[in-house]
Amino acid sequence: MHVAIDISEFSYLPAQAEALGVPLPEVERLTLPLADGRSVSALRFGGAEPQVTLLHGAGLNAHTWDTTTLALQRPLLAIDLAGHGDSSWRDDVDYTPRTLARDVAESLDAWTSQPQVVVGQSLGGLTGAALAASRPDLVSELVIVDITPGIDVTAGPAALREFYAGPTDFASRDELVDKAMSLGFGGSRPETERGVFLNTRVRPDGRVEWKHHFAHLAAHALAAHDPGSATAPSVLHETGWDDLSGVSAPITLVRAARGFVSEADAADFQRRVPAARVVSLDATHNVQETAPVELAALIAAASTVRGI
Template identity: 40%
Template sequence: MTSKQAVAENEFTDLTAIADDLGLSRVDAPAVQRRWVNVITGGHVSGVSWGTGSAQAVLLHDARRSARAWDALALALDIPTLALDLPGHGRSNWRKDGVYTPRKLAPAVAEAIKSFAPSAKVIAGTGLGALTAIALNARHPDLVHGLVLIDTLPGTLPGRPAEGPTRFASREQALAWLRETSPWAPPEVTAADVRHETTQESDGSWTWRHHLGNLPAEDSDGLDDETLWDLLAAVAARGVPIVVVRPGTGSRLKEASLGELRRRVVTARVVTLAESTGVVESDQSLRLAELIHDVLSTFDRFQGRLA
């Protein structure tokens, strides 16, 4: 089975409202387009390209979300950016084996980055996307020049998702279920997730676009990978700037994981955004954009010393 590939003509009509909420004034609508690339691991990977020219940043979302989770951040960055749908999410194909571990996703993500953003200088990710960014270093270290890990380190992803229906009579029913099972998420985030991550079937019911929402809960464990600590340490050993961003409240990064970071990746910078309540990429997108620009500047200074 594959994900639904049809894209409504009005997919991006909500961007103006998002920009207004951020206080961003724009003369023209942002240049944004949906893209696809076939990958040798099977099927295709989809993504959203922002701006014109070669993408400088790549954004990788959490499990059960999609490239559209980054709309606010992409607008705030105001640079050429690529937001990818991880395999099994958004408009990317589902994996036949239903396995969505970071190391399994990395090859297809690497192909998409090479196709859409070969000159990208920084990868930012959260949750499953953050761990997939780390996993890229195993076989594609040439793609990892700067890392921004949002409230995620190896061994910190939540366990089995809440069991629930795979079909809903309406989007309102899906929204009610999502808000009940994710009380920590701001209402505007769950509303956007239902808007972007559900699709209507021929019988009028609604289902999740992402494969994980269509799998039995017992089949969707194992998204985390504590062995990625070794790869993260290898990234740091190459001199790659690493920034770990956590919200002021509701962070999944506890002292044990932060202590492991200090022990194994001594050069990593940890930034706490005190005003964030859990979904940094949405509620602190302007500040997060500043941090990503800092990493880009660090990369440029490093390249200047090598020149």
């Protein structure tokens, strides 16, 4: 049986920085204990006060932002949402944006001292909207990446359900890489290997399992809590629009041309949130992975405009 050998989670960064032609920033993992016994984990890049906070999508983790972060070259936080990465799973399986936003608010209270440019992709985007509505003191600008409340993303959920169907543990990471590539996830094999490594862990018995809770839930629970699902509950959509209407910070929607937000969805967003800016990038749903340099430039422009 193949046994994966763990190496540092930061071992991929030097080669990524070299490929981009940028210096490698300081990076460390942070952990914040919460009152209910859970904890929130995050990556802090740069030695200075964070200016930007990044929130990933469902089934991902903070490392999905690595290339974007290197291209951005700003001090920032990339937070593992509850149930993802190294943050604790929730016993109540409540991964709705308003619940996730409470953990993010506690993290920013502990780790930052200035309002943040908050960038959220997919589930992270709706979480960012909930955060900006409930804690405007923490958010100077909100960038939402390829999601709108109530979006119809029927092209995505079927593949996701198939990807996470079946066993929740595997003999090797290679097995997961093969499965991901067969379903069209990831890019090259080395890129897919990196993604699988950073989103899995090896149990004491040598079996490999996903870090995020969604892969361990029954198919109906995954559909109920993933905003990338066409069967997500309507209350999630309703609270999303309500949250957006309560955001006082500037809002930018980044639409991925090959992602989940259609031109009609973007037009509806613009109608409902008329003060928002809508930008389209040539990318798939995970814009931070397929157009990281372009996304970094957009984030840099937002933080520069805000005087950060």
